[in-house]
Amino acid sequence: MQDCASITTSMKALISNSILSSTKQADKDIIYWYEILIDSLMYVMMTTRSDIVFALSVTSRYCSNSNQTHVALITWIFKYIKDTLKVSITFEESIELEVVKYSDADYNDAVDDRCSTKIWLFLLAEESIFWSVKRQMTSAMSTCEAEYMTLSEIKKKALWLRYIMMNLRLFSFEILTLIWADNKSAIALDENSKFYRKMKHIKSKWHWIRSFIEREILLIKFISTVSMTVDDLTKTLISKTFRDFRSMMSM
DSSP, X not given: OTTOOOOOSSSOTTOOHHHHOOOSOXXXXXXXXXXXXXXXXXHHHHHTOGGGHHHHHHHGGXXXXXXXXXXXXXXXXXXXXXXXXXXXXXXXXXXXXXXXXXXXXXXXXXXXTOOOEEEEEEEETTEXXXXXXXXXXXXXXXXXXXXXXXXXXXXXXXXHHHHHHHHTTSSOTTSOEEEEESOHHHHHHXXXXXXGGGGTTSOGGGTXXXXXXXXXXXXXXXXXXXXXXXXXXXXXXXXXXXXXXXXXXXX
């Protein structure tokens, strides 16, 4: 790996899920080493490298039946890390301890089970402190539903962080907890109960959090996809675009 080529993105652009899916049983030795490599990258991702979370989310889905195509993607991530060893999360002194939260979803991105991917990112003092890219357990019927279910989950995390910061006396109860999302339909479902009759098939657990919006504890605001900081965590991007979004995550 010392003499490997320079890689500027965490995942090869335009990689298709259909290429990654395989019904042929892989070699046990490949699976064994693949899982070890995934574990190593998982530790790096959870500590300081939120920029590889999407690539790792995709590659970790194939631990049980990995082949040379998947190994090539893992190698790609290691090459990217080698080229960006100085890229990390660095906290600097800041007077403003505002927590900025972003919520997004990639609708129906998996060809094997048609589940969407949920993404969220929390920034404290303009630095990443909490991030996640996971497969949704429930299959959404539209982009709106995928985004709405993701919003419901990030709101739970936001409330949890809010109460911690309140106990630490970092801000008062009167301050609204703001979450940014890029889907107007999902935001409308949160703000207006009249749309609920169109969403009766969604489980009630996704709706209960709306009471916090009515009590003006939570606030959801729209942000364009171009400005959505976590958009690079939903798909593979070309080098320049990827670097731009990485910079937006303060890395």
